Amino acid sequence: MARKIVITSGKGGVGKTTVAVNLGAALADMGLRVALVDVDFGLNNVDVVMGVEKKVVYDLVDVVVGRCRLKQALVQNEKRKNLYVLPSGTENTANMVTGQNVKLVIENMNVMFDYIFIDSPAGIDVGFHRAVSCADEAIVVATPNLTSLRDADKVVSILKSYKLNSVGLVVNRARGDLMLSDKMMMPSDIQKLLKTELVGVLPEEDVVFLSSGYGLPNKSDSAKAYKLLAQNLHKNTRKIYDATGKYLGFFGSIRRNIKRSI
């Protein structure tokens, strides 16, 4: 039985797709079979972020209407053979797919995978419902700023009506240097505000690590943070990445100053 987890946020552009892809990759690296189901019929889809868009032949809509079999639509990641994407299809086909349709497709993937992540669109309308109704668990992604938190708060309250097994909070784009100088809220504060359990913190990444299709550089801060998040999910631990860590101490203060001056 696969764990079916919807990645959601309310607000767009906070990193849902990025989190889905990199968290999926981290779990795949632990030897688990992972599928990313894209239900965001918009731009910057999972296939693009994972760099497999050229390999896409069929998509979710094709599976739903019976143009192809499920296995034909699943796209395998080149580097991680146990990581797959089910692409969403184009915007104008979105209305051909109901929550029930997607649910059926996902049920059929149950035995093939350990984790199925459902990447949801921004907003809290039809697309949101379609995504959440397929899941047993949810991850709410928020960035440490007011507009993102307002939307996350709304989403958390709406998720309560879905009878999910768990709702976890991931704080994305955390900047330790800003937190230490009190210019950014701490993830622990955000957890209290949203009354949702923190399962991961992901740092703001300077370098462009996405759309490379090959995952994160192994030693990067993000890679460490994603690894912790993946372990927290899989082993039910709660080891949270400390974004402030590298800015503490003597060398840390130098790093902080460098950050400030650029």
Added chain:
Amino acid sequence: MKKKKINELTRVQNVLENDRLNVGKGFNELLANDLNKLFKDYFDFSGLPELKIDKENGVYRVVVSLNVSRVRAFNILPDEK
């Protein structure tokens, strides 16, 4: 510096709590008018019912108070339409 952070945190907290309550500007007035209509069927009183909404740990306590001079007898309750 610490003070700044606490202010920011309080601000975010207030915004979220206001969002949760979803109380617009005219909310109190609307509710008071509706309650007025409702209570008028049961009691004699002057003025509008007074509303007090407190928040504590993210939970809202709504207290309605009004000074009633007389409880209406059942036979003067309005007929169902």
